[in-house]
Amino acid sequence: MAKDIYIGEVSANEEIQIDCFLMKVKLPGNFAEPLPGQFAMIRIAGLHDPFLSRPISIYSFSRSKSHCTLGLLYRVVGKGTQILAGLIKGSQVEISGPLGGSYAIDENKKNMVLIAGGIGVAPLSLLAQYLCQTVCHDAESMTFYLGAQTADAVVGLDHLRQYCYKIIICTDDGTLGEKSLVTAAFQKDIKKYKPAETAIYACGPKPMIRSLSTILDGKYFCQVSLEERMACGVGACVGCAVAVKDEQGRKAYKRVCADGPVFDLQKVIWE
Amino acid sequence: MRVNIAGLKMKNPVMTASGTFGYGEEYADYVDLNWLGGLVVKGLSLKPRLGNPPPRIMETSSGMLNAVGLQNIGVDAFIKEKLPFLSQYHVAVIANIYGESYSEYAQVARKLSRAQGVHALEVNISCPNVKKGGLSFGSDPKAAAEVTRRVKAETNLPVIVKLTPNVTDIAAIAQAVEEAGADAVSLINTLTGMSIDLKTGTPHLKNITGGLSGPAIKPVALRMVWQVAQKVTIPIIGIGGIMTAEDALEFMVAGAGAVQIGTANFINPCATIEIIDGIWHYLHDHKIKSIKDIVGTLRT
Numbered sequence: 269m270a271k272d273i274y275i276g277e278v279s280a281n282e283e284i285q286i287d288c289f290l291m292k293v294k295l296p297g298n299f300a301e302p303l304p305g306q307f308a309m310i311r312i313a314g315l316h317d318p319f320l321s322r323p324i325s326i327y328s329f330s331r332s333k334s335h336c337t338l339g340l341l342y343r344v345v346g347k348g349t350q351i352l353a354g355l356i357k358g359s360q361v362e363i364s365g366p367l368g369g370s371y372a373i374d375e376n377k378k379n380m381v382l383i384a385g386g387i388g389v390a391p392l393s394l395l396a397q398y399l400c401q402t403v404c405h406d407a408e409s410m411t412f413y414l415g416a417q418t419a420d421a422v423v424g425l426d427h428l429r430q431y432c433y434k435i436i437i438c439t440d441d442g443t444l445g446e447k448s449l450v451t452a453a454f455q456k457d458i459k460k461y462k463p464a465e466t467a468i469y470a471c472g473p474k475p476m477i478r479s480l481s482t483i484l485d486g487k488y489f490c491q492v493s494l495e496e497r498m499a500c501g502v503g504a505c506v507g508c509a510v511a512v513k514d515e516q517g518r519k520a521y522k523r524v525c526a527d528g529p530v531f532d533l534q535k536v537i538w539e
Numbered sequence: 540m541r542v543n544i545a546g547l548k549m550k551n552p553v554m555t556a557s558g559t560f561g562y563g564e565e566y567a568d569y570v571d572l573n574w575l576g577g578l579v580v581k582g583l584s585l586k587p588r589l590g591n592p593p594p595r596i597m598e599t600s601s602g603m604l605n606a607v608g609l610q611n612i613g614v615d616a617f618i619k620e621k622l623p624f625l626s627q628y629h630v631a632v633i634a635n636i637y638g639e640s641y642s643e644y645a646q647v648a649r650k651l652s653r654a655q656g657v658h659a660l661e662v663n664i665s666c667p668n669v670k671k672g673g674l675s676f677g678s679d680p681k682a683a684a685e686v687t688r689r690v691k692a693e694t695n696l697p698v699i700v701k702l703t704p705n706v707t708d709i710a711a712i713a714q715a716v717e718e719a720g721a722d723a724v725s726l727i728n729t730l731t732g733m734s735i736d737l738k739t740g741t742p743h744l745k746n747i748t749g750g751l752s753g754p755a756i757k758p759v760a761l762r763m764v765w766q767v768a769q770k771v772t773i774p775i776i777g778i779g780g781i782m783t784a785e786d787a788l789e790f791m792v793a794g795a796g797a798v799q800i801g802t803a804n805f806i807n808p809c810a811t812i813e814i815i816d817g818i819w820h821y822l823h824d825h826k827i828k829s830i831k832d833i834v835g836t837l838r839t
């Protein structure tokens with residue numbers, strides 16, 4: 269069949285900031301090329317506690333002649349990620365993916381604005397890489413707003429610098445970059461971005477996305493990556509529901525894994 | 540490997556459990572659906588159902604809680620949009636049905652019986668996550684019997700009644716539906732449970748309670764299959780925490796003529812295929828000619 273569960277080998281698993289890990293997983297060469305916004309499900313074979321696989325957005329990806337390397341950036345938040353953090357080089361993991369949909373990219377937009385809060389930098393880094401290699405030929409056209417609580421929580425900056433020239437860093441306590449919420453920093457600049465010429469992509473904690481929704485007020489094209497607890501990751505259990513407006517504008521519960529994880533911000537219903 | 544569960548012919552005794560395999564298409568890239576004995580689709584109601592607000596799931600030790608609340612596209616959309624896809628495969632398609640009243644159960648059953656490509660009905664009288672109907676039908680022998688009669692009156696398809704474990708005496712309900720004409724029973728549905736976030740002092744599920752599934756419930760399910768097997772003569776389909784071929788075979792020894800695989804699909808999309816393969820090897824290694832020869836062979 270077309271899709272499979274892949275046995276991957278952990279080739280690195282480093283704590284790059286406090287409680288924040290970057291895992292590299294070596295996978296067979298037939299693992300499909302992920303698009304920005306997609307995720308992978310990861311689990312440790314045979315383990316029943318934690319029981320479910322963990323969905324993690326794809327942060328980086330590279331392919332050599334014989335194999336692929338998947339980069340997963342994750343914060344330790346619970347039992348599952350705690351155990352992932354304990355994996356050493358050479359450990360085996362089960363991976364399925366790439367799963368879910370990706371960000372919609374409109375090449376005609378002059379400004380690409382990426383807004384990340386905390387670990388939300390993960391999928392947006394892959395997007396920055398993709399944009400840099402495809403549509404953003406001009407360094408001025410992509411702006412990355414990167415927010416975190418404190419300097420020690422800013423992750424992936426060096427990686428990001430390879431693909432993005434304009435990075436605006438904000439921390440809640442001012443220990444790095446501007447002392448500001450990332451959404452407020454973006455709001456200060458909003459006049460620079462004409463709605464018709466701008467595409468906005470965001471990922472971060474719910475309050476951040478919600479405040480962005482208020483700031484944009486439906487005037488911009490904006491896509492967001494959402495998170496929800498998952499079981500199957502393929503659309504079968506309807507466990508990962510989020511409330512969004514359907515085609516007729518009525519409330520519906522969509523599956524983050526299969527209908528998302530990328531949604532149009534305007535469609536998201538805040539319950 | 541062939542089995543015949545009250546007229547429902549399957550090439551092997553392994554089915555997918557309702558609500559854990561979508562409408563089949565979600566897993567079709569992972570599993571060749573032609574290999575499955577049977578495929579039970581997500582519970583269908585007369586009208587589409589929105590389902591419960593999130594969060595809907597929470598992991599537990601060796602299992603999970605869910606409170607999906609029977610979100611589904613409704614029986615008409617199923618027949619129009621999902622059934623044609625499933626009909627391409629050589630697999631027994633079982634429609635799991637749900638109603639909020641006797642008449643809703645009857646109407647859903649009628650619509651599905653007229654559709655091409657449905658091989659049996661599984662009547663869910665046991666969903667713990669919806670407010671009306673559901674559980675109350677499943678916990679009262681009289682109501683369970685009445686649902687069975689109403690569905691039987693609408694269809695010539697084999698009728699499987701799916702029982703809830705959230706009752707004092709599951710065998711009494713099984714007997715009641717057998718007398719009312721059920722062709723088979725399947726058990727168990729999820730066990731009601733809950734989980735609390737100590738940091739916030741709130742339940743992990745928006746619905747507060749949910750249904751527990753996965754390997755955590757297997758011993759309970761096995762016990763119930765065995766108890767029901769003592770009391771009814773109609774075939775039993777065993778469900779609950781089956782992860783491996785050995786698990787499935789234990790259910791057969793306890794009295795199940797076939798099994799359903801639920802939560803295991805989530806952590807291993809190929810679980811059903813591995814279980815089919817494992818059962819085949821077991822029969823072969825032990826020179827057992829037919830599944831029938833191990834069903835209900837528990838020695839006490």
Ligand SMILES: Cc1cc2nc3c(=O)[nH]c(=O)nc-3n(C[C@H](O)[C@H](O)[C@H](O)COP(=O)(O)O)c2cc1C
Nearest residue numbers: 556557558582605663727728752753779780801802
């Ligand atoms: C996410 C989820 C959704 C379910 N939805 C249904 C349903 O729609 N109808 C039904 O009869 N049972 C439903 N069930 C119950 C399963 O079919 C099965 O009886 C139960 O999960 C126990 O089996 P397991 O431990 O192998 O998962 C659902 C279970 C889960 C986990």
Ligand code: FES
Nearest residue numbers: 499501503506525
């Ligand atoms: S995790 Fe099962 S539908 Fe999304």
